[in-house]
Amino acid sequence: MDNNFFFGHKIEDRSYLSFIKREIHNLIAKTAFSSMRAGELDIVVSELLSNLIKHAGSGEIFFKLSDTENNSKAFEIYCIDNGPGNNNIGKMMKDGVSSSNTLGHGLGAIERLSNFFQIYSIAKWGTVAYAKILMDEAQKKIVLPRKDIHVDTLQVCMPGENVCGDGYQIRKINNETQIFLGDGLGHGPNAHEAVQKAIEAFNECQETDPTDILRFMHQKVKKTRGLVGTIASYNHTKKEWKVCGVGNITTRFYEGLTSKKIMSHNGIIGLNIPSFLNSHVLSDTDYQHIVMFSDGIRNHWDLHQYPGILKYASPIIAAAIFKDNARRNDDMTLLMGRVN
Template identity: 25%
Template structure:
């Protein structure tokens, strides 16, 4: 079973505009890679990929962007770059060696696919003017892993503490079998060490129970016994039958996304008010069928719940981890711990082989 406190950590984040920041980011990446046992040739590939990501932001987005270093299971190191530039009108053409719009050799994007174990690029060209023109820019995930399998297939995790402190009141527990994915998404009340301590023992609730309602009932007992308080959602996706069972109590939220329909749909799944370990009614439950390409997104209240698929066209077609990083970055509230999980109805790309 994975716990986001150990399995999903932001190791570094720096803007790309200044050369000093790019040098510091490279040094932080190489130190982390050495600490997690990546061999020297792979560390060199990471450094080159980091340089390409930062350079592309400077060339094509006037430096308006940043690069993050993430730790994921494996061990796996992810480079996630995001900018608010003009976007890429023809991504397939931009990936061809020799193509450039900035009078350079044009090897940056194409080289990322060769340098990394897995690479995926999402880009939306700028659309018109006005407050509702939606997100535009480019987001890139470049993954380096020492394991044949890193994160479970079809899963994306994002977890970031308030002010990037060591303690995080949000926690995700996740377990995947051959035909299902189960997870528990907990938001301990408040922030800091006490909020983090509230969720620490709750892995046993997910391990002992299958039905999401029973998982939350077990959480309620554990929290009450320890004098802690939290809100939470528990979910089960059955991949073979493409079914979702989801239960929740309190101010967490979830969305069901179906991008395979003629008109992409995002359905919000709300939960009954209350606090586990204190006063609450029966957990709200959702039992739904899932389309083949559907995604389930669960999030703490540190992630804004009001957003539109129209602001991120075609995003659900991408790897759940890229989706998690981009939504977490764009929708995160600066005054709270932030976390979200993206679960695919039918696991596809495992994020371990190069491609886009």
């Protein structure tokens, strides 16, 4: 699982667009994207940025290159704005429909050229959009594997930093899928070092219970400034979760709009953890989401405030939460997973 964060830019007027498109082009030029696929990606980016300026006036974008399961690359991009929004985005997706006297082909082109694209909007709230473009298999839409855990993560550095003090990792061991999310104390290089050492320990540990993994991790990161972290482990045979955390990583399980918050133990991994740790055990249910986030995301939100959001994929849900609750004065990570 790749652990690279999203590059972020605020867009305040049209003069920003050429700089951002050039930055994305330079990023893609380092990969094996074909010239044709790179051109299609450029169209997607141009349409997203143009729509943001045209309809909202300003906003934010986040983008990165990520690894795929077949050792290829994918380009991911979020667009987030606080503009007027639209309660009938389905109508706007149709070619020829425009609210700004244009040809109305923009959203349709983005959908056709992306391997995955969704957009969510509420009148007087704004809009979030997410697109993913695969380097290979340009004509195939993304299909989620069944009987597996699919995870999407929106991770952004504290503004002004070029390394992230948050980190996450996913691994499969025996019949379990385990998710780790950590937050090094503070931010910057020292926080980044702490969370990367924790990820190394997580990958190295042969234990399967989250409590045992955290104890192992605690010993391995003692020479760092320390971190907070949570491990969620899903047993595919028992169809149940075990979750244990130390510090202020928040973990919630959503079953529809009903949520259950998992309490973490007090302490700092690498400095002081309780002598007694216990895991919370939860059964898997249909349409269940696990949401984990660092303290760069405010805790006081609920999915009830986003009408129809559960019809959308995890990146859109994450983007809506991020839009309203990112503190933007710390590293920010929001991880969403579900069992297919």
